[in-house]
Amino acid sequence: MHADKTARPPRPARERILTTAHDLFYRDGIRATGIDAVIAAAGVTKVTFYRHFASKNDLIVAYLEYRHERWMRWFTDALRRHGGSVRALVPALAEWFRSADYRGCAFINGVSEIAPALPQVVEITRRHKADMERAIAGLLPGGRRRASLARALALAVDGSIVQAQFRPDLDTVIGDLRRLVAAAAA
Amino acid sequence: MHADKTARPPRPARERILTTAHDLFYRDGIRATGIDAVIAAAGVTKVTFYRHFASKNDLIVAYLEYRHERWMRWFTDALRRHGGSVRALVPALAEWFRSADYRGCAFINGVSEIAPALPQVVEITRRHKADMERAIAGLLPGGRRRASLARALALAVDGSIVQAQFRPDLDTVIGDLRRLVAAAAA
DNA sequence: GTCCATGTAGACAGATCTGTCTACCAGTCA
């Protein structure tokens, strides 16, 4: 059978729903995006949607898990591209901040938006930030101070992520982050 | 003639609406809080509400302006209580982070929640953060590096505000902030 | 004493949101 699968499938419905939800949730916000908008943009029907996700809350969780995979892949790759040492951190982030569709951290935004109604988001965010911190720790030489330095850097990174979301002067934000990283790592 | 509303003393109803909206918006989120909930909790009627605020968006803006006044008053007071030098910064913030109803920065949350739909929130947030930065600058000795140091400290502060919203180990966050402040100020 | 700002109570319109339901179709595989 099926000697040739390459000519076939439009991306499966579930995947289309998930990537569409990602784009809309990230851009417009989770609460601002109705299920109907996701369904229409993904080009599926309501029945199809509810066959794959039990509820909007389920989709939100799947969105954050998908976002985590995707962002971590980008982040580790960007750090590698910029040299893989602690000096890679700021240029990698600068790349992100300057991207056209930058809208901050999906997890921080998620906590702001729906943590009171969907506490699971806090747990997912903790795991995400722990992974981000681990990636930062991977840039540092081993030693006793490694873990605590990674935490301090992660804190500065979170500050810059947030500021990059509302400050118009990205260069200033990036410069301030660079200064903090240099001071902490010294 | 001259129906000048602003010349009159503040009316109880408007004030009640505003403080109620503050509590609900901050605790549950702006989008999650319906106008009806504010009206019921404030103990006014719909007509009364709409006589004071043209729309929910109007109330949101008023909420953020009120929050700004209130938070800045608390912040400058806390800094003074803790000595008024740069060493006051971390203990003042720690006080806030440990308060029972802590839910992060109302402005950062607001940007996450509704900036795409109500861009005015970004402008209000910029002004708020500029004032916060000025208060931090007020802790520092004058000199060439004062402004840029205040910016770096504000960035670290924003990072700690955000982390305090989802990390369970507040002591760690506060310790990391202390370390960053010490490193930057050195 | 009249005007008017401020307040009350609650119905209502119109939109939008999540989630369910019926009814049908095509390909896969045991």
Place this chain on the structure above:
DNA sequence: TGACTGGTAGACAGATCTGTCTACATGGAC
């Protein structure tokens, strides 16, 4: 062949949201 999987189209229920409306009460200012 017949069951299963995954898809389509769209009506519908029930809740909730913002904002408008009518109708009436009260107290101070001019």
